[in-house]
Amino acid sequence: MRELKFDAVEVGDELGAITHVVDQETFWKYAVASFDYNPVHCNPDWVATAQPFGIPETVAHGMMTWSFMVTVATNWAYPSMLKITKLSSKFVRPVPAGTTMTCSGVVMEKHVISSGKNFVVVDLKAENQEGELLGLGQVEVVFPD
């Protein structure tokens, strides 16, 4: 465990990025983990003709992409006992199998309220191997000190 203090955090601080290569097995395992068995993620035969995203391939769950993005924040916050309280996401591009997804975060706002209520807003994003945006997110992280 480490101890990240509110006073030491600056707007513009970058959080450690993570990278995952996702494939059909990744989608299946996430379906089992989340109970979201929508065939758009799990059934390549059906997607070949139904094409909900306009492509004949399965795509990653948005909630999995969001989870990857949020892990950037938990890796930063949890070891210092910081609380993640509000989260949002927007998914802008489907993520087919074979995508190399890199998720990153940066402190965008520092809210100086009072001890125990101070918080920062972290912007998160997910990009593919071409640098194209896949998803955006925000989390509010509250400092206990």
Place this chain on the structure above:
Amino acid sequence: MGSVDLEKFFETEKQKEFDTDFFKDAEDYEVWEEIDFETEDEIPGERAFEIKAEDMKYYAAGVLDDNPLLTDEEYAKSSPYGGLLPHPIFHTQIIFWCIGTKGRGNWIRTPGARNPGQYLEIYEPFRVGETIHIGMRPHDRWIKRGKYYLSYEINMYNQDETKKAKAIGTLILPKSREDIRTFIRGLRGLDD
């Protein structure tokens, strides 16, 4: 056109029990154009979710997160947290479980639904041993660029009625029951 057999991945009790076939009963799912927005009271889910360590650990594994606070019970127990932490998006597992297949909110199982983005507030992290139940109500329904959006507010409570989290769950859905039937047949049911 049924679900792919994913039993080889099952590890938890709930995974073995959950109905994975989203096509079955799909013609009876709630439909965008038929949602009742007059409801004031919270609508309960079909069932509660008793949180076991295996549930949290498998969710972390499913999102390739190896943080020991999420995956290692002994490590987490010896940390200041005193026990496993859930990944913040673990609520997804709880919501799909609690909504089930027959009751209100089952539109989240609609084949071909698309996820435009989500919102979540966490008041207290879920803990192993809690039993979570949900209360939901229609939140919004709108049309944008020819697509049909539906959102529900879903509140999550523990056995002491402590509100643990609130989600605003949103999907882009087929508009009508006939559109869902089109999708079930494997034909395109949404515009790009």
